[in-house]
Amino acid sequence: MCGIVGLFLKNEALRTRLGSLFAPMLVEMSGRGPDSAGFAVFREDAGGRAKASVFDPDGAMDWPALIADLRTAIDGAADFQHLATHTLIEAACAPAELRQALDRLAPALRIMSTGGSLEIYKEIGAPADVVDRFAVAQMAGSHMIGHTRMATESAVTTEGAHPFNTGEDLCLVHNGSLSNHHALRRRLERDGGITFQTENDSEVAAGYFAHHLAAGATLGEALEAGLSDLDGFYTFAVGTRDGFAVLRDPIACKPAVLAECDDWVAMASEFRALANLPGVDNARVWEPKPGVVYHWTQA
Amino acid sequence: MIAIDLATTAVRDANRQLQSAADGRFEMLNPRGAHALACGLSAPLDVHVAGHVGYYCGGMNQHAAISVAGNAGVGVGENMMSGRLHVRGDASQSAGATGHGGLLVIDGNASARCGIAMKGIDIVVGGSVGHNSAFMAQAGHLVVCGDAEDGLGDSIYEAVIFVAGAVGALGADCVEKEMTADHLARLTELLAAAGLGQDPARFRRYGSARQLYNFKVDNLSAY
Structure with a gap:
């Protein structure tokens, strides 16, 4: 159905x-x-910044460390905030660059969405x-x-x-x-x-x-x-x-x-x-x- | 007029109240697309539903006159036995499916598979019908004042179809047939009963060519 x-x-x-x-x-x-x-x-829009909504299936991510690595990788600002089981990452780069960087830095993360304005959140349950x-x-x-x-x-x-x-x-x-x-x-x-x-x-x-x-x-x-x-x-x-x-x-x-x-x-x-x-x-x-x-x- | 407010009354309770009434006039308020409203009625009630309804409204109806002041979801009037069901807006798919009797009037359009497997019900649609309408229709009449999409009357048995507008590709074994005086008289009655001021002369008749397997007497030898 x-x-x-x-x-x-x-x-x-x-x-x-x-x-x-x-x-x-x-x-x-x-x-x-x-x-x-x-x-x-x-x-x-996040002021021209890219957004990624991500899910950590293992629940073991060291978020501050990841964001520090991300800032280095894109040579720009990046921040994160948790929303229930998901985390929204914003970064001063293009969405494609953010996706590539996250794929490389944290391959275990599930990237639910990338874009300039889109955010995707989803979970099992009622x-x-x-x-x-x-x-x-x-x-x-x-x-x-x-x-x-x-x-x-x-x-x-x-x-x-x-x-x-x-x-x-x-x-x-x-x-x-x-x-x-x-x-x-x-x-x-x-x-x-x-x-x-x-x-x-x-x-x-x-x-x-x-x-x-x-x-x-x-x-x-x-x-x-x-x-x-x-x-x-x-x-x-x-x-x-x-x-x-x-x-x-x-x-x-x-x-x-x-x-x-x-x-x-x-x-x-x-x-x-x-x-x-x-x-x-x-x-x-x-x-x-x-x-x-x-x-x-x-x- | 007895009001039943669906904002405060559960559908099961509302239906139970209608099913246990012997007669009377009822108004169902705030339907908000709820499914299975006014189903299984078996007495000559007068029921008005004040808004859009969900699936299977008026299903299995016997004797009651039901009107819907809005659109109806899938399967409106499915398996109707008798009585009258009037949808003032559009109807979704499979309107009047398997209906045995009574009159289903849809002022607007009906979507795909209108009158599928109808077994004696009369359906009058003020607008157009979607694809595969009157699929395997066995008895009764389907009157379409607008157009009919592809697959009309596919594998039809003895039901009679009248369409005023354009017809897409006819379904298997469905053909245009002569409009006899008897057919014109029946069509005139149905349009009058539906309250639609349509000129019967605009309509063409479609029905079974009786060429499929079931119609061949030679195939009896298989049994």
């Missing part, structure tokens, strides 16, 4: 309320995915607990996507939860299952230089879109290409630094509902996740058509 949700604010005045509007949406989808939950939040642990309701920003997981294709682990990020400021949540992910994974590893952290089929989809975006495709073009190359069931919600997109497979095996008003665009697996958003009674509410890319960007 799995549940997915997304909230993209059009009205900047609502940004301080992003997390408090989003948290109940994710929790409402608990019944569709009770084993893990995760979310991606696009916050204000969605309501995950939302509390990461204090989602206090988060501000422009847009968020999230996922509640009922695992079918790989293990219930922190790393196997969604969202997935394999490109800068790009993330994806997926409801469904892909049937050609092994072949696609080999192709992306061989031809695209993409590395994967898990056995998860959804991470392959994220890698696929990241590969197309890196090659110069727009988000819309990358998703259109996915319609021919991805075989299986899917409803995707995708977040980029300034955009938000939804795509369902051509057979529409997995549900999705979209709602839009002057202040926001929201999507969810089921309408009940949207039912408490302010202004929803007057919003346009519709089911996205199968095989059609829907996307929005910040004006």
Whole structure:
């Protein structure tokens, strides 16, 4: 099963309320995915600094030492702060440089996201607990996507939860299952230089879109290409630094509902996740058509 | 009118109250997309749901008249036996699935697989229907005032389909058929019953070509 949700604010005045509007949406989808939950939040840019959200599976990291090494490696400022089981690292360099440095200095760390504004947090456990642990309701920003997981294709682990990020400021949540992910994974590893952290089929989809975006495709073009190359069931919600997109497979095996008003665009697996958003009674509410890319960007 | 506020009443309790009533008018407030609202009713109640509903609303209905002032999720009116179910907005996939009888009216669009395996229900859609509608439809009528996407009537048995707008690729063994005077009369009745002011002359009829395995008498020898 799995549940997915997304909230993209059009009205900047609502940004301080992003997390408090989003948290109940994710929790409402608990019944569709009770084993893990995760979310991606696009916050204000960190003043041109790169951000990495990381998870230490061993719990043995010497963070001050790592940050000292990182400062030397990038020859610039770097800081960290813990958020529940994750740690957010900010560094005065490009996101790609930060990822490379962390891969080299601390290969055991799981890098959940890198970018200029994106942060990804995810954990096993009931969605309501995950939302509390990461204090989602206090988060501000422009847009968020999230996922509640009922695992079918790989293990219930922190790393196997969604969202997935394999490109800068790009993330994806997926409801469904892909049937050609092994072949696609080999192709992306061989031809695209993409590395994967898990056995998860959804991470392959994220890698696929990241590969197309890196090659110069727009988000819309990358998703259109996915319609021919991805075989299986899917409803995707995708977040980029300034955009938000939804795509369902051509057979529409997995549900999705979209709602839009002057202040926001929201999507969810089921309408009940949207039912408490302010202004929803007057919003346009519709089911996205199968095989059609829907996307929005910040004006 | 008896109000049932779903903000303070659990769905099971609300349904139990409706299922135990012999008659009367009810309004379900604050549905907020809840699943399985007004399911399994078996008396001639008048039930109005004041907002968008989740999955399977009005499922298994007998005799009740249910209206939904919003959109409906997957499987609205599934396995309806009789009565009337009116969705003022859009319906998601598999609307009226396996329905045996009664009238399902959807003012807006219905998504994929509308009327899948319908067994006698009449479905009237004011807008368009998604792919594979009336898949394996056995009996009843599907009336579509807008367009129908690919796969319409795939593997259809004896159900009758009327479409006013464009039809994508027809499903296996589904063909356009002659609109006889009897069919036109039935279509006129259904449009009137649905309260949709559509001109019956705009519609074309589709049904089974009866060429699939089950229709070949020679295949009886396999048994």
